[in-house]
Amino acid sequence: MPAMAVLSRLSLTVAVVLTLVGAGLTWSVYQSEMAGRQAALDGLTQRAARRIETRIEQHIALLSATRAFIEVQDGPVEHEVFAAFVKGLGLDDRYSGLQGLGLARLVTPGTEDEVKATLAQNYGPEAVIWPEPVPGLRTAITLLEPSDTRNRAAIGYDMATEERRRVAMLAALRTGEAAATAPLQLVQEITDDVQTGILIYLPLRPPTGSELGGFAYAPVRLGDLFTAALQGDDVPLVIHAVDADAPEPPLFEAPGYLAAKTASGLASQTQLAVAGRDWILSA
Numbered sequence: 001m002p003a004m005a006v007l008s009r010l011s012l013t014v015a016v017v018l019t020l021v022g023a024g025l026t027w028s029v030y031q032s033e034m035a036g037r038q039a040a041l042d043g044l045t046q047r048a049a050r051r052i053e054t055r056i057e058q059h060i061a062l063l064s065a066t067r068a069f070i071e072v073q074d075g076p077v078e079h080e081v082f083a084a085f086v087k088g089l090g091l092d093d094r095y096s097g098l099q100g101l102g103l104a105r106l107v108t109p110g111t112e113d114e115v116k117a118t119l120a121q122n123y124g125p126e127a128v129i130w131p132e133p134v135p136g137l138r139t140a141i142t143l144l145e146p147s148d149t150r151n152r153a154a155i156g157y158d159m160a161t162e163e164r165r166r167v168a169m170l171a172a173l174r175t176g177e178a179a180a181t182a183p184l185q186l187v188q189e190i191t192d193d194v195q196t197g198i199l200i201y202l203p204l205r206p207p208t209g210s211e212l213g214g215f216a217y218a219p220v221r222l223g224d225l226f227t228a229a230l231q232g233d234d235v236p237l238v239i240h241a242v243d244a245d246a247p248e249p250p251l252f253e254a255p256g257y258l259a260a261k262t263a264s265g266l267a268s269q270t271q272l273a274v275a276g277r278d279w280i281l282s283a
Contacts, residue, residue: 038266044237045268045283051229052241052281053272059098059218060178060200060275062089066101067202067216077103077143079122086145097225098218099188099197100151102144104159105214106137118142123155134161137169139214150188154219157187164246165199169215171276172201180275182246186219195223196249200275226252237283244271244278251279 069085070077086101107115107129119127119142129140137160144151159165164182172179179201186197201215222241230239238260241251261267268283 034266038268041264041266041268041283042270044235045270045281048230048235048237048239048283049270049272049281051235052226052279053274055097055225055229056274058095059220062091062095062098062101063178063200063202063216063218065089066218067204070103070216071205076118079143082143083145083147091146096228097220097222099186099221100144100146100148100219102151102154102217102219103142103214104139104201104217105142107133107140107158108138115140115142119156123147123152127155129156129158131158131161133158136160137166139169142214144219150190151219153190154187159199159217168199168276169201172203172215175276176203176205178202178275180277182243182277183222183249183251185249186221188219188221195221196251197221198251198274222252226254230254240282242280242282244280 066085069082073081082103089095089101091098091100105111105115105118112129116129119129119140122142139158139160141154141157141159144154160169162184164184168179168181181199183196183198185194186199189195189197198220199217200220201217203215204213226239226241230237238254238257240253240257242248243251270281272279272281
């Protein structure tokens, strides 16, 4: 073979080898860069989950304090006293997402007249128990503060008439611990700004030998909660969250979530426990 042909072939071989080596290095750099971006996204997702957990824990702590306040009262809780207690907590200023704190009384044939009288005394004669009861558990919201337009729409509501609320109430009765509902729409959603919500229940601990009186409970608007928890430059995430056992409706979905997920080519997911339920957080 002529020398020029040998040199030409050798040059071609070297060029091919260098191209392959270069491609391999480029791929290795790309893989390393993607791994770094994935690790960063996973870290941010965990940070977001911790922030959301902290918010929920704060809400449950307030609910526990509310239960204790109700239980130490000498007799029925007076509306004015309860309103002053909740006002002192500063819900609007420090606890975004927490729509209020309330008392839901159990309604039995022996207590129905008393509950109706309490409703009328607290919120006027137009406050009644609604809707029509279903077999089994029956309740009525007899206190809910702050007494804004949203919360007044819920007064007297029998939460046991709706399945997701009833399931959570029964779980709270069974365990004695805080129990959250699957995602739902609060009866307080009376404007165009409709958000997914949950309710968290704590059963009242009655005096020995007496019947259980009801629940301290908290309605939570999740759009407000997630937005407050994730604000700040240190959590630059677009989040989607669902309940593991009840994915519809989503707990929360940030505007542009699907577009951001497609554009980045990355995904991260973590799970957090919320008052007896599991939430899946995706970014």
